[in-house]
Every structure is written in structure tokens, then in C-alpha cells.
Amino acid sequence: MTIERESExxxxxxxxxxxAFARIVRLLSSFGRATVILCAALGSFPAxxxxxxxxxxxxxxxxxxxxxxxxxxxxxxxFVGMILALQVGLxxxxxxxxxxxxxxxxxxxxxxxxxxxxxVCLAACAxxxxxxxxxxxxxxxxxxxxxxxxxxxxxxxxxxxxVALAVIxxxxxxxxxxxxxxxxxxxxxxxxxxxxxxxxxSALSIATVKDLYVGLFKALWCGLVVGTVAVFEGFSADxxxxxxxxxxxxxxxxxxxxxxxxxxxxxxxxxx
Amino acid sequence: MEEKIIEFDAVxxxxxxxxxxxxxxxxxxxxxxxxIAGPSxxxxxxxxxxxxxxxxxxxxxxxxxGIDVAQCDERELARVRARIGYLFQxxxxxxxxxxxENVALPLEEQGNLDEAEIAARVDCALxxxxxxxxxxxxxxxxxxxMLKRAGLARAIVRRSDIVLYxxxxxxxxxxxxxxxxxxxxxxxxxxxxxxVVVTHDLQGALAFADRxxxxxxxxxxxxxxxxxxxxxxxxHVREFLAAMKGV
Numbered sequence: 001m002t003i004e005r006e007s008e009x010x011x012x013x014x015x016x017x018x019x020a021f022a023r024i025v026r027l028l029s030s031f032g033r034a035t036v037i038l039c040a041a042l043g044s045f046p047a048x049x050x051x052x053x054x055x056x057x058x059x060x061x062x063x064x065x066x067x068x069x070x071x072x073x074x075x076x077x078x079f080v081g082m083i084l085a086l087q088v089g090l091x092x093x094x095x096x097x098x099x100x101x102x103x104x105x106x107x108x109x110x111x112x113x114x115x116x117x118x119x120v121c122l123a124a125c126a127x128x129x130x131x132x133x134x135x136x137x138x139x140x141x142x143x144x145x146x147x148x149x150x151x152x153x154x155x156x157x158x159x160x161x162x163v164a165l166a167v168i169x170x171x172x173x174x175x176x177x178x179x180x181x182x183x184x185x186x187x188x189x190x191x192x193x194x195x196x197x198x199x200x201x202s203a204l205s206i207a208t209v210k211d212l213y214v215g216l217f218k219a220l221w222c223g224l225v226v227g228t229v230a231v232f233e234g235f236s237a238d239x240x241x242x243x244x245x246x247x248x249x250x251x252x253x254x255x256x257x258x259x260x261x262x263x264x265x266x267x268x269x270x271x272x
Numbered sequence: 273m274e275e276k277i278i279e280f281d282a283v284x285x286x287x288x289x290x291x292x293x294x295x296x297x298x299x300x301x302x303x304x305x306x307x308i309a310g311p312s313x314x315x316x317x318x319x320x321x322x323x324x325x326x327x328x329x330x331x332x333x334x335x336x337x338g339i340d341v342a343q344c345d346e347r348e349l350a351r352v353r354a355r356i357g358y359l360f361q362x363x364x365x366x367x368x369x370x371x372x373e374n375v376a377l378p379l380e381e382q383g384n385l386d387e388a389e390i391a392a393r394v395d396c397a398l399x400x401x402x403x404x405x406x407x408x409x410x411x412x413x414x415x416x417x418m419l420k421r422a423g424l425a426r427a428i429v430r431r432s433d434i435v436l437y438x439x440x441x442x443x444x445x446x447x448x449x450x451x452x453x454x455x456x457x458x459x460x461x462x463x464x465x466x467x468v469v470v471t472h473d474l475q476g477a478l479a480f481a482d483r484x485x486x487x488x489x490x491x492x493x494x495x496x497x498x499x500x501x502x503x504x505x506x507x508h509v510r511e512f513l514a515a516m517k518g519v
Contacts, residue, residue, distance in 0.1 A: 140364060141364045142366060144321075145358065145360055148356065149426075149430075150350050151378065
């Protein structure tokens with residue numbers, strides 16, 4: 001698959017109609033091209049994994065998006081859990097219901113804040129790095145060089161990165177939930193007077209397997225979205241260093257928005 | 273020397289609404305070195321990109337060994353691209369690979385050669401561009417001239433019979449420029465490689481090219497052998513030569 005450039009229809013729409021219509025056409029076109037990249041990347045992964053260069057890229061990305069961002073993920077999820085416990089705990093205390101603090105924090109983390117924290121960290125750390133790297137390669141004509149050498153950029157560059165993020169995201173999502181739960185427990189025991197073992201008993205008694213699966217699915221989806229958007233923006237970069245900067249910025253913004261939107265949609269579907 | 277291997281036939285290309293190529297026609301014979309000269313923005317690199325379908329013409333035809341590159345299917349395009357090596361302005365090497373790994377990349381990805389064969393062909397390509405000593409270095413560790421030579425080694429490692437050079441001497445000092453120009457001629461002589469060289473370096477082009485095409489307003493203003501080019505009374509040629517002397 002070659003890298004699609006802006007279609008002629010988009011240029012015509014932009015030039016002739018302008019305004020909102022052109023933006024909608026561009027948005028739909030971008031969505032379509034990003035979906036094609038995602039499908040092609042997933043489809044070509046077996047072929048990519050069979051080749052040394054792409055396999056190396058996959059493990060490199062796995063390390064960068066996993067071990068590489070672990071300090072950030074740990075800090076973010078710890079504080080998310082602490083904030084959550086504090087806010088919920090203060091309200092529960094008004095009704096003398098602090099014993100349910102663990103349950104409230106656990107459910108919130110597993111269903112929503114674990115995968116959300118993971119998605120945000122992936123978008124900010126791994127996604128931005130991918131968009132910048134591929135954008136630099138695009139403006140430096142390295143991607144064009146790959147095309148000429150009959151090396152499909154989607155198979156060689158996109159597939160290992162997107163799949164690596166999809167693999168690491170559920171693991172990170174679960175890790176975020178665990179660390180957040182510990183953070184909540186620390187706040188509960190030190191500030192709200194909730195015994196840590198009671199907190200954990202409450203947490204484990206209320207969480208269901210479904211909560212875990214939904215959380216893991218959300219994290220998986222976040223990984224796919226972050227990887228695809230980052231690759232798409234990198235491949236679309238043009239205009240030198242400024243263009244790479246814009247592509248990186250767009251990648252982070254679009255990822256944040258999509259993580260929130262898909263978070264809501266999945267919750268809406270799974271918890272009616 | 274008579275068989276046409278590349279042909280541009282009335283190619284028109286507009287970018288951002290402005291015509292860059294406006295009925296460009298020329299041809300290149302097998303084993304020939306064609307230099308394409310012209311001022312900045314004349315469409316020299318755009319011309320080159322049409323040959324490997326990084327760009328497609330709005331109208332007209334781009335023929336490579338009988339195949340219309342703009343119209344052919346993906347399989348035919350892959351066959352055309354397999355025959356063409358492309359040296360980009362900045363070398364376009366992958367930053368995380370050494371020079372050797374960069375040169376080996378197209379062969380490894382081809383998937384039908386064993387490691388010994390790949391190593392032998394990489395050594396041969398590096399020797400052809402006199403870059404064996406820098407084989408284990410990363411692109412960030414070598415000079416601009418070495419980057420271009422590494423890019424050239426990668427362009428010829430697949431035993432391409434056509435090599436396209438996009439400003440091979442831009443940003444290089446005169447001594448390194450002479451080395452690169454000498455390499456273009458050497459590869460043409462030793463491997464029979466058909467070469468299309470987009471260049472600002474008219475002195476170099478006069479030395480290595482068999483013919484020089486001067487682009488002006490999206491067309492080939494003249495298409496002459498070097499000896500006739502410098503004597504041409506064509507207004508555009510005189511202006512271009514005067515500008516070169518001014519530099």
C-alpha cells in the first residue's frame with residue numbers, strides 16, 4: 001500500500017466551496033485514510049513480523065511505549081487514584097460511608113480512569129514520538145525512498161508501531177488501575193482514616209470480571225487509536241520542521257479527543 | 273545507445289494551482305547521462321518524481337522502458353521501481369540503521385537473497401562509491417558527501433539499470449562535488465547505468481553529461497550535448513550561463 005496523498009476532490013472542495021463543507025470533506029477523508037492505514041497495518045503485521053527489520057521495530061516500540069514511559073504512567077495513575085479517593089472519600093464521609101471508598105475507587109479505575117490514564121500517557125509520550133519520527137521521515141523523503149525501494153511504508157513503519165501500542169496498552173491500562181488503587185488506599189488510610197485492608201476488601205468485593213474486560217478493551221482500543229492517529233499524522237506531515245511540529249501537535253490533540261469520545265461510547269454500550 | 277528507455281511526452285503538472293510542468297517532452301537513451309538544469313522552481317525535482325510515480329501528471333505520458341508509469345498497475349509499477357535507483361537530496365537514509373544496514377535494506381526486504389549474497393552485494397556497492405570505511409557508522413556520524421555516497425550505494429545495490437539523482441552535489445564543497453560527479457560518470461561507464469541528473473552544478477554537468485536539458489517555464493528550452501550547450505545562442509541558455517558565471 002502506498003501512502004495516500006490528499007485527494008483531488010479535497011483540493012477542489014477546499015478551493016471552490018470553502019468553509020464548513022470543505023472541513024467536513026477533509027475530516028471524513030482523514031477518517032477514511034486513517035481507517036485504511038489501521039486495516040492495512042493489522043493485515044500486514046504477520047508479514048512484517050516475519051522480517052527482521054520490522055520485528056526489531058516492533059520490540060523497540062514495545063519497549064519505548066512500555067518500559068520507556070513507566071515512570072510517567074506510574075506518577076499519573078498514582079495521583080489519579082489519590083485524587084479520586086480524596087474527592088469520593090470526602091463525600092462518603094459526610095454520610096459515614098467511608099467503608100465503600102475502595103469499591104468506588106476500584107470501579108472508577110477499572111472501568112474508566114485506568115484505561116483513560118493509560119491512553120493519555122500513550123498519546124503524550126509514545127504517540128507524539130511516533131508522529132514526530134514519521135513526520136521527520138516524511139519531510140526528509142525517507143518514506144518516499146522506502147516506496148521507491150518497493151518497501152511498503154505501512155508494513156515497514158506503521159504496522160510494528162500500531163500493533164506494539166495495541167499490545168502494550170491493556171497491560172499499561174491494568175497497571176494504571178493497580179497503581180491508582182494503591183494511591184487511593186494511601187490517601188484513604190492516611191487522610192480519611194480508612195483501614196488499608198478494609199479498603200482492599202471493599203475494592204475486591206465490588207469489582208466484576210466485566211469491569212476488568214471493559215477496562216482492558218478500552219485500553220486496547222486506546223492503543224489502536226493512538227497508534228493509528230500518530231502514524232496517520234506522521235505520514236501526512238509536510239512543510240519542513242514546522243509541518244512536523246504541527247503534525248505532532250495534531251496527533252496529541254486528536255488522540256485526547258478520541259480517547260474521551262470512545263471512552264464514553266464504549267461505556268454507553270457496555271453499561272446501559 | 274539508440275534505444276529510448278525514458279520518455280516524457282507533453283507532460284503537464286500543476287501544483288497548488290500553478291503549472292510546474294507545461295508540456296514537457298524529452299527522452300533518454302539507454303546508457304546515457306542526461307542532466308536536467310534550470311533555475312530553482314523550474315520543476316526539475318518534480319520531473320524526476322514523475323519517473324517513479326511519487327507524482328502523477330495531470331496530462332501527458334511518462335514512459336519507462338515501454339511502460340506508462342502513471343497508468344500502470346501496482347505490479348508493473350513495482351517492476352519499474354525495482355529497476356530504478358533514486359538518490360535523494362539529503363540521502364534519505366534511515367537514522368537508526370548504520371550505513372551498511374541502510375544499503376542492505378532493499379535486498380533484505382526483497383526476501384529472496386541469503387545473508388552471504390546480501391553481504392557481498394553491499395560490499396560491492398560500498399566499494400563502488402568508495403565508502404567501505406564508514407560502513408558501520410550511523411547517518412548522523414558522517415558528512416554530507418558521505419551521506420550522498422551512502423544513498424548512491426543504496427540506489428545501485430539492487431543492480432538498478434537506471435539511477436535518478438536529485439541535486440547530488442547541492443550543499444557540498446567543490447572537492448566533494450567533483451568526487452560525486454566522477455562517481456556518476458564511473459557508474460555509468462562501469463555498470464552501463466542510465467542516469468538522469470537534476471543539478472544546479474552546470475560545470476559538473478558539462479563534465480559528466482551526454483546531454484543537457486534546460487527547463488524553462490515548465491518546458492525543455494533546449495536539449496543539447498554539453499559542447500553545443502555552451503555555444504548555444506538560445507536566450508534562456510545565455511541567461512542561465514550568465515547567472516552561473518555571476519554566482
